[in-house]
Amino acid sequence: MGLPLNASIFLEGPAGSGKTTAAVARLMHWLELGTPGEAILLLAPQRTLASPYESALRSPQAVAGGYVQALTVGGLAQRMIDLFWPMIAAQAGFADPYSPPTFLTLETAQYYMAHCLRPLLDEGLFDSVNITRNRLYSQLLDNLNKTAVVGFPLSEVGQRLKSAWVGEPGQLRVYDDVQTAVDLFRRFCLEHNFLDFSLQIEIFRQHLWPLEACRSHLFSTYRHLIYDNVEEDIPIAHDLIREWMPQFDSALLIYDWDGGYRRFLGADPESGYALKELCDSSIQFETPLVAAPQVQSLARRLSKALSPRRAQVGEDEQNASVAFEAVEFDLHLFFPQMLDWVCERIEQLVHGEGYPASEIVVLAPFLSDALRFSLTERLAALNIPTRSHRPSRALREEPAVHCLLTLAVLAHPEWGILPTKFDVAYAFMQAFEGLDLVRAQLLAEIVYRQKDGLPALSSFEAIRPEVQERITFLIGERYERLRRWLTRTAERNDEFDHFLSRLFGEVLSQPGFGFHAGLDAGRAAAGLIESTRKFRWVAGATFDSSGAPLGKEYLLMVQEGLIAAQYLPAWQTPTQEAVLLAPAYTFLMSNQPVEVQFWLDIGSRAWSERLSQPLTHPYVLSRAWPPGRLWTDIDEQAAEEESLYRLVLGLLRRCRRKIYLGLSEYNEQGFEQRGRLLTVFQRALQSAQATEKRSG
Numbered sequence: 001m002g003l004p005l006n007a008s009i010f011l012e013g014p015a016g017s018g019k020t021t022a023a024v025a026r027l028m029h030w031l032e033l034g035t036p037g038e039a040i041l042l043l044a045p046q047r048t049l050a051s052p053y054e055s056a057l058r059s060p061q062a063v064a065g066g067y068v069q070a071l072t073v074g075g076l077a078q079r080m081i082d083l084f085w086p087m088i089a090a091q092a093g094f095a096d097p098y099s100p101p102t103f104l105t106l107e108t109a110q111y112y113m114a115h116c117l118r119p120l121l122d123e124g125l126f127d128s129v130n131i132t133r134n135r136l137y138s139q140l141l142d143n144l145n146k147t148a149v150v151g152f153p154l155s156e157v158g159q160r161l162k163s164a165w166v167g168e169p170g171q172l173r174v175y176d177d178v179q180t181a182v183d184l185f186r187r188f189c190l191e192h193n194f195l196d197f198s199l200q201i202e203i204f205r206q207h208l209w210p211l212e213a214c215r216s217h218l219f220s221t222y223r224h225l226i227y228d229n230v231e232e233d234i235p236i237a238h239d240l241i242r243e244w245m246p247q248f249d250s251a252l253l254i255y256d257w258d259g260g261y262r263r264f265l266g267a268d269p270e271s272g273y274a275l276k277e278l279c280d281s282s283i284q285f286e287t288p289l290v291a292a293p294q295v296q297s298l299a300r301r302l303s304k305a306l307s308p309r310r311a312q313v314g315e316d317e318q319n320a321s322v323a324f325e326a327v328e329f330d331l332h333l334f335f336p337q338m339l340d341w342v343c344e345r346i347e348q349l350v351h352g353e354g355y356p357a358s359e360i361v362v363l364a365p366f367l368s369d370a371l372r373f374s375l376t377e378r379l380a381a382l383n384i385p386t387r388s389h390r391p392s393r394a395l396r397e398e399p400a401v402h403c404l405l406t407l408a409v410l411a412h413p414e415w416g417i418l419p420t421k422f423d424v425a426y427a428f429m430q431a432f433e434g435l436d437l438v439r440a441q442l443l444a445e446i447v448y449r450q451k452d453g454l455p456a457l458s459s460f461e462a463i464r465p466e467v468q469e470r471i472t473f474l475i476g477e478r479y480e481r482l483r484r485w486l487t488r489t490a491e492r493n494d495e496f497d498h499f500l501s502r503l504f505g506e507v508l509s510q511p512g513f514g515f516h517a518g519l520d521a522g523r524a525a526a527g528l529i530e531s532t533r534k535f536r537w538v539a540g541a542t543f544d545s546s547g548a549p550l551g552k553e554y555l556l557m558v559q560e561g562l563i564a565a566q567y568l569p570a571w572q573t574p575t576q577e578a579v580l581l582a583p584a585y586t587f588l589m590s591n592q593p594v595e596v597q598f599w600l601d602i603g604s605r606a607w608s609e610r611l612s613q614p615l616t617h618p619y620v621l622s623r624a625w626p627p628g629r630l631w632t633d634i635d636e637q638a639a640e641e642e643s644l645y646r647l648v649l650g651l652l653r654r655c656r657r658k659i660y661l662g663l664s665e666y667n668e669q670g671f672e673q674r675g676r677l678l679t680v681f682q683r684a685l686q687s688a689q690a691t692e693k694r695s696g
Contacts, residue, residue: 005030008251010279015653016290016593019254023226024056026252027068030224037066041222043241045232045262046072049591053226073237074197077204078103081195084214088207095191102194106141107531108538109196111557113137116188117181126177128170129614133560139615140181141196142265146621148201149234149266157182157621164620164631171614178615205236209243218244225251229591230272231259235623238271245278253279258649261588264611264618271623290593292657297323298684299652305684306645324685329661335601336374338664342598343378345660346579349596350384357384357577359595363584363651365606369397371668375581387519388581389590396558400515400524403430403508404500405555411486411499413454415552424448430514430521432478439471443479457483478512496551497532504529519578584647593654600662605675608644610636644676 005026011019031037037057044050050070057068071079081088081101089097104112114137117125126136147154158179162172189199208214225248227241245251253275260269276282288296301323328345332338342362349355362375367388376386396402406427409417419427425444429435435443446467447458460468460476460483468476485507489499504525508515515521535554580587584599584607610618619639620631652659661681667673 005033006250007281008245008248008253008279010253010255010276010282011285012255012257012276012282013285014257014288015259015591015650016288017285018289019256019285020052020228022285023228023252023254024052027053027226028056028062031063031068035224037068038221039066039223040068041225042068042070043076043225043227043237044070044072045229045234045237045267046589047075048589049229049232053228073234073240074200077200077208078195080208080214080218081200081203083217084208084211087211087213088203089193092203092207093190094193096193099193102192102538103200104189104194104196104538105531105534106197107557108535109141110134110137111535111539112188112194113140113181113185114557114560116185120181120184125180126174126615129174131614136615139613140178140185141198142613142616143178143621144182144185144196144198145201146266146616146618148198148205149236150621150623151205151236151239154182154186154198155179156627160620160627161617163628164617164625166630166632174614201236205240209240219247223249226254227251228254229259230255230275231269232256232262232267232589233272234266235268235271238268238275241275242278245275251279258646260646261585261650263622263643266618266622268623288653290656291653292326294322294326295652295655295657295659298326298659299649301684301687302648302652302680303645305680305687306641306648326655326657327659327661327681329663332664334666335664335668338601338662339371339374339378342600342660342662343375343382343384346379346384346598347382350579351382355595357579359656360598361580361582361587361594361596362598362600363582363587364600365584365604367581367583368668371600372581379579385519385578386581387523387578389586398524398528399426399430400518400521401528401558403427403514404503404525404528405558407431407482407486407503408496408499408551409555410455410457411489411503412549412551413451413456415549415555416454417552417555418450418453418455421445421448428479431482431508432475433512433514433516435475435514439475442467443471443475447479447483457486459483474512482507482513495536496554497529497536499551500525500529500532584651588647588650588654591654593656595655595657596660597651597655597658598660598662599651599677601667601673602661602663602681603665603673603675603678604667605673607647607675607677608640610639610643640676644680648677648680 011022013019027040027042030040042050042053047070053068054070056062081103085101086097089101094101114133117137117140121133129136131139143157144154147157152160158175161175161178165171165175185196186199188194189196195203225241225244230238230253241253255273255276260267263269291299330341332341346360346362349360350357364371372388376388379386396405402423403426406419406423409415409419410424421444422441425437425441428443429437429440432440446463447460449456449458460471460480463471463476485503489502492499494502504515504522507513508525509522510516515525532551532554536550539550539553580594582590617631619625619635625631663678665672
C-alpha cells in the first residue's frame with residue numbers, strides 16, 4: 001500500500017474492494033523482510049474470517065518464518081487463562097484454585113446448563129415460555145455472553161430486560177427467571193472450575209489484562225497486528241485493542257462499510273469504527289472489485305430504496321434499467337413451482353452455460369429441513385450436487401447424525417434406550433445406498449426386535465425368501481455387514497467418539513453405503529465425532545466416577561436439542577463442485593463471493609424480521625442501549641430496516657454476475673405474503689422505470 005511498515009493504518013471500504021487481499025500482501029511482505037511469524041497477531045471475530053490469510057500462509061510461495069497465529073479474542077483469553085491460571089484462580093472466585101480449569105464448548109455449556117436447570121424446570125421455572133429446551137438453554141447462554149462482551153455485571157441482566165419491556169406484565173416474571181437461571185449457572189461454573197465463553201472473557205478482562213505479567217507477555221510476544229473485520233467484533237475486543245495499540249510496532253485494522261452482521265452475537269460496528277482515531281493514517285478502498293457494473297448499479301438503486309438518506313449524491317440517473325439486467329425473476333402461485341423454476345435455472349447455468357456449481361448459492365432467510373430436502377432432491381435428479389450449511393441447526397436434525405446415533409443405540413443395548421421402528425427404518429435408509437423408505441420400513445419391521453426390554457437386530461437370513469427378494473439381496477448383504485460389525489464392536493468397549501469414527505470409516509463411508517458419496521453426511525459425521533470427543537474431554541471424568549455411560553448421556557443431550565458448536569471444517573470451502581444451500585446470514589459470514597445468487601421467497605417477512613427471543617434481546621443488551629429506555633415498535637421497525645439494508649448490500653457485494661429472485665404468492669406454509677424485501681424491489685423497479693421515461 002506504499003506506507004511505512006511501522007505505521008498503524010485503518011483500512012476501510014465496502015466488501016469486495018480488495019482490503020483483505022491488500023492485508024494478505026502486507027502480511028507476506030512482513031515475512032519476506034524477516035519478521036518472525038510468532039511476532040504477528042492475526043485477529044478476527046471468528047476463525048473462519050481468517051481463512052484467506054491461512055490459505056496464503058500454506059501456499060508454496062509463503063516464506064518460512066515461523067507460525068503466524070490466527071486468533072479470536074476468546075481464543076486469546078483462553079490461552080492466557082491456561083497460562084496464568086494459578087495467579088488468578090482464587091481471586092476470580094473459583095472453589096478449587098489449585099486444580100486446572102475446564103473450558104466449556106457451546107455443547108458442553110448447554111449440557112451443564114441443562115444439568116443445573118432441569119430440576120427447576122420440572123418445578124415450573126419458565127413455565128409460561130413456549131420454546132424448546134435447547135433454544136431456552138442457548139438464549140440463557142447468550143445472555144451470559146452479552147454481559148461479558150458488552151461489559152456490564154451479570155446481576156443486571158434481568159433488570160435491563162425488564163426496564164425495556166413494554167408488553168404484557170407477565171413477561172417481567174420471565175426475566176426474573178432469566179436472572180435466577182444465569183446466576184445459578186455461574187455459581188455452578190465457579191464451584192467446578194468450569195469456564196464457558198462468558199466467564200473466559202470476564203476473567204481475562206477483569207483479572208488477567210490488568211496483571212503486569214500478562215501484559216508483559218503479550219506485549220513482548222506480539223509486535224505486529226492485523227485485525228480484520230473489526231466491525232464484526234465485540235466491544236470488549238475493541239476496548240482491548242484501544243489499550244494495546246500503542247504497544248504494537250505496526251498495525252493494520254480493516255473495516256467493512258455496512259457490515260455488522262453478527263450484531264445478534266454482540267458485534268458493535270460503531271465501537272469498531274472508533275478505533276480509526278488511534279491510527280496514524282486511514283485509507284479507503286471505494287471501488288468494488290467483485291460485483292459487475294450492473295450488480296453495482298442494482299446495489300445503488302436498492303440502497304436508495306432501502307434508505308434514501310444514504311443514497312449517493314449525484315448518482316447517474318441515465319440508463320436506470322441497467323441495474324435490472326442483473327436481476328431475473330418469475331412470479332409463481334405456489335412455493336413448489338418457484339422451486340422448480342429455481343432448479344431449472346440452475347440446470348441451465350451448470351449444464352447449459354458451463355457455470356461451476358460451486359459458483360452458485362441458493363439463499364433463504366431460514367433453510368428448513370423440508371426446503372433443503374426439496375432442493376437437494378430436485379437438483380440431484382438433474383445431476384447437480386449440493387452442499388448445505390446451517391450452523392444454528394440442532395444436531396438431532398441432521399439425517400447423518402440421526403443415523404449414527406440410532407446405530408450406536410443398537411450397538412449398545414445395555415443403555416436401555418429403545419428407538420422407534422421408524423427411527424430404525426430412517427437410519428437404514430441413510431445407511432444403505434439405494435434403499436427407499438418403503439423397503440427400509442419393511443426391513444426394520446422384520447429385523448428390529450425388543451428382547452427382554454432391550455433393542456436387538458435379527459439376521460437377514462431368517463427372513464422369508466419372497467420378502468428377501470422384495471428387499472433385494474444386495475441390501476441384505478449390506479445389512480448383514482452392518483449388523484455383524486455392530487455386534488463385534490459392542491464387545492470392544494471403545495470410547496464413544498472412537499466408536500462413531502470407526503462406524504463411519506469402516507462401514508458407512510464404504511462403497512454401497514449411504515455416506516460413501518455424501519458430502520453433507522461426511523461433514524455432519526465429522527462434526528458429531530469432534531463434538532463427542534470434546535464432550536469426553538470435558539465431562540468424561542464425571543461419568544467415569546459415576547459409572548454412567550458417556551455415550552448414553554451424550555445421546556440424551558442430543559435428543560433434548562443440542563445445538564452444535566462451530567467447527568472449522570464445516571465452514572471451509574470444499575474442493576468438490578456443489579451448489580451451496582444456506583441461510584443468507586450464514587453465507588455472508590463465510591465471506592466468499594460467487595458468480596450467481598438465488599434469493600428464495602423474497603416476499604417472506606423473515607428477510608427483515610428479527611427472530612423471536614423471549615429470554616434475551618440483542619439490542620437492549622448492548623452498549624449502545626441506555627438502561628431503562630423502553631424498546632418500542634418504532635425501535636423494532638428501525639432495527640428491521642437497518643438489518644435489511646446491511647443484508648441486501650452485503651449479498652450484492654458478494655455477487656459477481658446475477659441475482660435470481662424466487663417469487664411465489666403463497667409461502668412454504670401456504671400463506672400469502674408481502675414482506676419488506678419484496679416492497680423494496682418493487683419500489684426500486686418503479687423508480688427505474690420512471691427515470692427511463694424521463695430520460696427517454
